[in-house]
Amino acid sequence: MHVNLMHVTRRTLKSDHYGNIFSLHLGSLNTVVVNSYSMVKKVLTDQGNCFIHRPTNDVIERLTKCQGLTFNNGYSWKQHRRFTLSTLKFFGVGKRSLEFIIMEEYKFLHQSIMDTNGLPFDPHYIINNGVSNIICSMVFGKRFEYTDKRFLNMLSLMSKALKLQTSVFIQLYGAFPRLMDLLPGPHKELFSCFHQVCAFIKEEVDKHRADWDPSSPRDFIDCYFTEIEKRKHDLEAGFHEEGLQYAVLDLFVAGTETTSTTLLWAFVYMMKYPEIQEKVQAEIDKVVGRHRRPSIDDRPCMPYTDAVIHEIQRIGNVVPLSVPRMTNEDTILEGYFIPKGTQIIPNLTSVLCDQTKWKTNHSFDPQNFLNAQGEFEKPEAFIPFSIGKRSCPGESLARMELFLFFTSFLQSFYLSSPDGTQTSLDFKFGMTLSPKPFKISFTPR
Template sequence: MAIWRKLAFLIILIPCLILHFLKQLRGSRLYPPGPLRLPLIGGLWQFGIKLSPDSLTKLAKQYGNIFTIWIGYMPAVVLSGFQAVKRGLINQSEAFADRPMTPFLKVMTKEKGIILSNSQTWKQQRRFAQVTMRRLGLGKKGLEHQIEEVAQELVEIFAQAKGQPLDPMLPLINSTCNVICTLAFGHRFSLEDKEFLKLMEALESSTRFIGSFFHGLYEIFPFVMKHLPGPHQKTLLSVEMIRSFVRKEVERHKDHHSLHEPRDFIDFYLLQMEKNKDDPDSTFDDENLSQSILDLFAAGTDTTASTLQWALLLMASHPDIQDKVHKEIEDVFGSSQIIHYRDRKKLPYTNAVIHEVMRSKYVFLFGVPRRTTEDVNMPGCFIPKGTTVVPDLHSVLLDPKEWETPDEFNPHHFLDKDGHFVEKEVFLPFGAGLRACVGEQIAWIEIFIFFTSLLRAFTFRPPEGVKELNQEPVVGLTTHPHPYKLCAIPVCGTTNY
């Protein structure tokens, strides 16, 4: 009798599951076409074991520049190529102004901060961050001077290798992290500081997890994964460790806070909290402060360090281009004059090289996803309100319709026939529209100052016996190079500055 009951249950269950799946398929017709949606995994079967930088570009060739990929039960509309991304993020910026909140990200960020918050929280936190960064002296003398000091420390670390092979990854990450510490806390840390090293380890752990296989599992099966051990639990512990580190700094600032002389992000934020303490609509509180600083670390450490890793690798792989950078810096500044960010206009070729690094070795798989705030009509398709939208910025930066040699490292993409630097509308490594990266200016200053400081001091070469450095990316939250070593050969005549 028990067997017959089980059989009857299966006879009822299987048709119900089939009907449920067919109902979901009918719902899929609301969205642009895309890969076949399978139960549980959606369209993820298209990617095999893991994503690659051109995974979405390949799908666009099959389904068009606007298509839908189902991530489990969740539809994600992909905008591929410059024209599709421009129509969405730029021409209809308001309609693409929200962020999707997935199960893991909700647990990780608590819907606070700048990057992944929405509505009033996002508007207030982003506006505050923009104003505060300007007040702290971006592009003037304040924070830029601090970045120059960090860059000089980095040059000294490279010099200690005395031309022997070294891995640039750790010094670059430490330096970019210390820039964010300066911005947020008002001071840097010694590279031997144990608490700082723990912070670095926690940052690396959390950034490496996002985009991994286990991250995908959590987003599809959160009700199961939250109860199981695994790397997702380690990541949440790492995030909490970073948050705890930030809280300690906030408490120190509260103990020594001066409302009349704010010196860093925390000081300005505490001042804002005091101003808004009687405003019932204010989102300025300790939780948003902690998450905003965590966002600054997440967006401004690994990304900038990865860009600089690619820059040095490409210089070592293209000695002819490196020689032209050396010559331009020497011709314009000699060996001792300080190079400031505003001097980039005097270095068109060097500026073009930096832009080309960021174009050809874009450090993300795609742009940070958006969510539609209203129903959106685009040429040939309809995107319902509340839909996750993925702007494939990788496809924009390698769009064959927009770049002469998209798959090559070619600084002349940003130079005219007379050698003058040319701005490109299609160059969107920081995104576009209302959700463009809030830290774009600080990133530009860091990359320019660090790159010119290192290239003025050293010639970078592969170690003896290494014919070619691996240029295939390691895919995670950022697409960084495989671990490599190079030799930083001191340039004759350079002096400390």
């Protein structure tokens, strides 16, 4: 059955207030929003091959040239995806060596927090820096000091850019690029942020090229140089110096903001629910004790802590609308015709809060991940990293970081909001959904 997009809108919205699919016009793109676990699963896995592209517009084109991984498509995307996954694995993802890198970084975080002497502070920048250092050690082959002003500025530009991306000015730029080019506004700020972050990356790439030794790759950048050599006759694959810059940008941005925002939510929920914090600490004391640091091998023995971390990810919902997709061919979804080139928004919020899938869907409840015996159990609707062939390539890295950082913090510190203040669950909306700035005290246990 072929129906046009307006037909989709009228039928679903009329029959069902919270329709499973509905269409709207966003910028210059026909867009279909997909809701509920069963529908999102259909789009991302069962019929995933028809929904694998990313949409583009003048803003994305200008920011990324549709190179690298996140906004790339077709053959070049496939080659970059394969290369990125195997290179991350080569540098430790899914292996013990990654645990070592994370725990070395924890030592720096621990010291910085000890330096606060239990006084309230805003944890955003140090957490952002600590988390970013994990992906930086794989991509740039080094970490950056928390006092490195230039790097702190990069992190702040990145956070700002992610917020600006959802500004109405960016939508307007998508619709009227030539006109908007003549006007000042947040779109100009966004371009400037990206320009500065790209300049920083280019400088790092140039330094790498100066002493590159193909026989001993130090990091992602070195491996990409080798790939450029290997693929010099395969132009379509898009491995060249510019592609390298955007591939690094993708990992740097995606590998920093999402995980650090999740940790910030973890702090917020632990301040808000001190009784849950105490239960996590009791489990850490029982399984790990106080004389050694937690290890990834402890996770199977810590069902309650594992449930709390998953619940933080579910309710924190840091990438609420995933990253948009686009139909790469005409397709039929649930009887509705969706033409090639339609933007698709998989509404992860509708899945992570789907009332048919969760014991408690709209509030914080670790029981969502525990069965009657108190064992950890993961419902199928837990998909904060998305699912299917284009799902998040950083999932296992992020999961390891979240477990090790979270348990190490709670092993050493009691987390509380400054005297007399109520912990707020207010959020800021951008490409990611993050808590509003807050202060926290870390008191040694």
